[in-house]
Structures are given as C-alpha cells and as structure tokens.
Amino acid sequence: MIKIEFFGLYRLNYKMSSWETEAADVNNLLKKLSEYNSFYSYKQLKDSIILVNGKNIMDLNRFRTRLKEGDNVLIMSPASGG
C-alpha cells in the first residue's frame, strides 16, 4: 500500500489526514484519489504540490513518477506568511 498524507487546504477540505491505496505511478494515484473523494478533480489535483518520499515530483519523473509498496506521498497546497 502507498500512504498519502494531506496538508494545507487539502487536509481541511478532504477532512482526513491520510489515505492508503495501491497505484503504479502518481498519475494513477491522483485518478484513484479523485474517484474516491470527488472534492478535487483529477485536473485540480495535478495543481497540488506532490512529494514522493520527501522529493518533489517535479524533480523526479513528474506525474509518471513510479510508486512502489511502502512509498509515502504528500499532497500539499502552497503556503506563506510568517
């Protein structure tokens, strides 16, 4: 299973802090998530900040980044102001 954790507006709007699923890559994972909870569409989810095991997918293979059992995925909204 792959654990997905939500931060920022995603966590507030989903009303859950994490979710687990199986997925081959990030694309696949986002599709499954949008089907499981329709608050965000697949297209909207592609505009989130996504990290796989602490690395931004934009520095990996973007939405084609492969996922494997035990991976940790973070989905975050941008934040600022201190």
Next chain:
Amino acid sequence: MATKYGAYAGKVLLINLSDQSYREYPLNDRDRKTFIGGKILAARIINDFISGPIDPLGKENILVITTGPLSNTNAPSSSRFNISTISPLTGILTSSNCGGNFGIRLKKAGYDGLIITGKSDKLVYVEIIENDIQFKDAEILRGKLTGETQEILGGKSGKLVIGPAGENLVRYACAVSEERAAGRGGIGAVFGSKKLKAIVADGKVTQPIYNADKFNELRKSWTLHLRDHPLTGEQLPKLGTAALLASMQQKRILATRNFSAGQFEGYKSISGEEMAEKYLVKNKGCFSCPIQCGRVVKLGDKQVKGPEVEALGLLGANILNDNLEHIIKWNYELDELGMDAISTAGTIAFSMELNEKGLWKSGLEFGKTDNISERIKEIAFRSTPEGDAMANGSRYLMQQYGGEEFCIQAKGMELAAYEPRSAVGQGLGYAVSNRGGCHLNAGYEVVMEGLGLQINQYTPKGKAQIAILLQNLMEAASAFGNCLFTTYAFFPGFLFRKPNSLITRTVNKVLPYLGPILGIINKRPGLAQINITPMLQHPACTMYATGIRMNMGEMMKLGARGFNLERMINARLGIDTKDDKLPKRLTDVLQDENNPQSKVPLEYLKRKYYKGRGWDSQGMVKEKTLKYYGLTNLDLIDSRKLEEQTEIKIIPPKPKKEKPKAEKKA
C-alpha cells in the same frame, strides 16, 4: 503642523514623561512626502534625536509610535501602526509593525504619531482623547497582565499596554494592543524603563481623503484581489500562518534542536492542520483586513489567541517538543506576560544547549517540557538567577557562558523559525536586517525559496538582489500603514495555483538569473514610474488617499530610502560589516552532510548585497547613495532646542469638510 495632504492628521505629539508636558512635534509636508509614515517616518524622527550610542533603558531613549497615511481609512489590512526605538536587546534601532486597535484610535484622536521622551518618577499611563492629554497614576495596574490591564482600562478606546515583563525590563518584552503584539526588540522594556504602563487613545477626528471616489474604487478592487489570491484569500484565512509548518518541514527550513537541523520528526502533531482540526474556535483578524489570519483556539475552558508559525516552530521543533497544547499554553502566557515569543523561545533553546554542553546549568533540556511554563514566569519576573539571566537574551548568555557558534542570533536578536541553511537568501537577510535576526526585515526571501515559490533554495545566485527588492517592498508597505502580508499578493496568483505548470517552473528556474535586471531596479527604483495594479495597489491607493504622487518606482525608492536611513542610524550606533553575521553553525557547518551547498555562503552574499545597496565594503552607506535617496543634509531638529520651548501648542482639528464613504463604514 497642518498638512495639505489627505489622510494625514497633520500632527505628531511629543510627550515628555519627565515633566509631564506635551507639544506638537514640528514635522512638515516635505517630511510627509519624503518619509510617508510608519517605520520610515519613525526613523526620520529618531534620526533627529539619537546621534550616537545610548543606554536603551535610559532617559535619553525615545519611543516613536507612528501610523501610516492609510491607517484609519478603509484600505485593506491598514489598521497597522509602528513602534520604533533603540532596542535594549540589540542596542540598535528596532521597529515593530503591529495590528490591534491602537493605530486607528490614535489617528481618530487626531495624531499621525507619538514621540515619548523622558522618564516618569512613578508608574503612569497616558490618556490621549483628542486635545485632552492626561498623565494618570497607574499604580493600580502594576504587575497586571496585558489582558487584565486592557480590561481595567476598559471602554472601546485604543490601548497599548505592557505586562510584567516590560515592567521588569526583560530585554525582549513587547507592547500589546488587543491581542496583537509589537513583539521584537524589547519595546515593552523601554516602556517599562520610562515607567509607562499604557497609552490610551481615542477621539472622533477624521481625515479627509484626497480623492475619495478613486480611493474607494481602488480600495474595493484591492480587497477583491486579496480575497482572490491563493495566499491572502485562501491559505492565510483558512489556516493562518501555522499552515507553513508542513512546508517548512518538507523544505528542511523548520528550525530544529536550536537550529542544528531543518526537519523535526514530530512536526505533524504541532502543525497548523492539527491546530485547525483539534483546537480552532474561529478566525480573528484586524479591522479592515480581508485576510483575517488570526486564530482563536481552545485552551482548557478558555478561548485564547492561537500561536503563529514562529511560536509553533520555535516552541516546538526547536526545543524538541511535539505537544501542541503546551505551545498554545506557553504562547498565551507569553502574550499575557508581555514577552516576545521568538526571542523567549530562542533563548530557551540556547539555554538548553548550553546546559547540554556543560557550559551553564540552566536546568533546561531538549524535549523536557515540564519546567518551561515556570521558567517563562521566572524570566518575566526575573525571580530566579536563571530567569534573570535569560531575561537579557541569548547574546548576554553567550557573553557570560560561551557557545558563540550556536548562539542563534544576529546583532543580538534571536532568529525566527526558518533554518537558513536551506534558504540561503533568507540567511543573508537575517545577517543584514536592520533590526537583527528578524525574518521580515530580512526581506522574507524564504517565500521564494520553498514557501510559496520554489526557486533553488541553495544557490546564492540572484539572492542578494531579491533580498533588496523584498526588503524595500516591505519597508514601504509598512510606511503606508499596511500589513506586510498584503505584499504576498504582489506575486501573481497563478504561480501558486499552478505550481507544476511550465510557466511556474520556468519562473522558478529563471528568477535567480535575473539578478542583474533586479540590480538595475534596485539601484534606480525611480525609473519604474508605473503602477502595476492589481498586483501592487499600495502606491496608487496611497496616492489617492494623500495626493502625494506615488507609483511602483516611488514606492520602491521610498522603501530603499527607509532601509538606508535605518542603516545610517545603526552605523552611528556602531554597526558595520563585522555585525552583519550569523553564528558559525549556519555559515560553516553543513545542514546535510551529503549536500555541500547546505550552509549560508554569507561572505559572498554580503559582497553582492552591499554592492546592490550602494554600500561600501565596510557596510557603510555611500555618500552618493545617501544623495540619491535624499538623505544628505537632513534638517536635523535639535531635540535640546525643543526641550527649551515652553509653549504648549496643540492645534485644534479643523472642522471636517468632507466625510468619505470609507469613513462612514468605519
């Protein structure tokens, strides 16, 4: 002195606590046009009074409280006011931009600012109701907490008070208005040294708007823009600043274990999301602010102000505490005692490491939380030897017990919660900031280095020029009377809504290479004679409010003028390049052994920064820079001559000719 400009009250009140006298301070329209208000006008006034090093807790120090022209208008997020003084923590200029109701009420009383000089024999509070100025005995308020003090003073008037920490001269005591604090640099201790417990202000004076129709039109579109922006319209209203914590963790920017790391295992349990889910009661914000970033949270059966990201990071990760309820409680206690959360938490973390290394038996240990609450009180009341020593801040402890390389302060001020080895531009900002280790006066470059935009957080390329640009922007916004958070809407919302898009990725990649172009803008900001609405509405709004010609270029020039003036004052207080430094932990030790870039390349960045600022290699503002910003031959008003004046001159407010719609709503 009456003014031809709109939105100004036209008067600054000079109060001498020594003989309980008051008079109008002679500022003219040239000063208003050149220095506008807030921290920049305050620096102009301090420049008149302070010509060399002084004892910040002595009679010769002054407090300058200034509003901006947009204060007491309905412009968004404009209820701010500024307090500047010579800091008892750093010995140099400090300024604090504060929310709460005091600024608006001071303007309603008919004043753009207050200058407090001298020292009272007994504890007093000053009540300013338009032209009726009274010095009242404050013995009944002695030792009272900030909330209780405001409650006793009662009514709806604007209040600015100190708590026990200020009375006991804790060098990082703050002044509080409602539940907002003028936090940094020990302003509360300067109040305490003058035996000034509180200032109360109120009145019904209004200030005419120069072009009310245009102003209101722009004010509305600005409010809409802030509401529509992902940061000011979604993230800050829904999660407050606390939402940053998770992003800081991911980018290795979350100060952990006295800045020995940038990530904390227990971050989830002290995050903004956790606070929103388990403790949030409601949002709360300042008057006329569409952002509403403040939080009201549960603490037992009480409802208290929620901690901001600085408190979450520094009272959490930085002392290895993962208990959010503890942070909420300590944060509340600090506000009530009147103590800056950042400096308190930084001093606690340093004391923990001193203890761990056997340099000083502080009785504090990382991860041990059962004695923190008690220690906070001991600091506020200076009631134990340890509390008394810690009340002087980290630098004092370092001078007594050593630990320079891990004493996390700049110019004597403890750093905010952003670990700069993974945000090197922010690191530069901390080192060159005019008030010391302040994240905002630093320029808050971290907003582009991972918290918001995602430019390379480790490269020094372009970082000095970006820091200058952001510092100038914030400096000017503060002078107008705005909250600094309004400047985040300067960045196009698209970049935050579409962080993975080709455009955003390109912007992130290209920005560090724009240093030379930014350098031209920074060197000659006056060239940009344009207004870029809706991104940057501050200058146009100020222009329609006051009648003073203002655009983006003039705004940046104003910001640079303010920053250079502050540097000039600090130079007179002994500051030069030797003081623009960070502890060795941040400049010489890698945060991540596998990443050779994970430290602040400060000397390189400083060279670029000085050049960009027009300073010499010693960090002194060059003559030609002073000349460009109109800072040579300032007509210094000799404060001794003022002391010799006997006439008490308060000009009664003129009958109001025009009441703009904005005022009616207020």
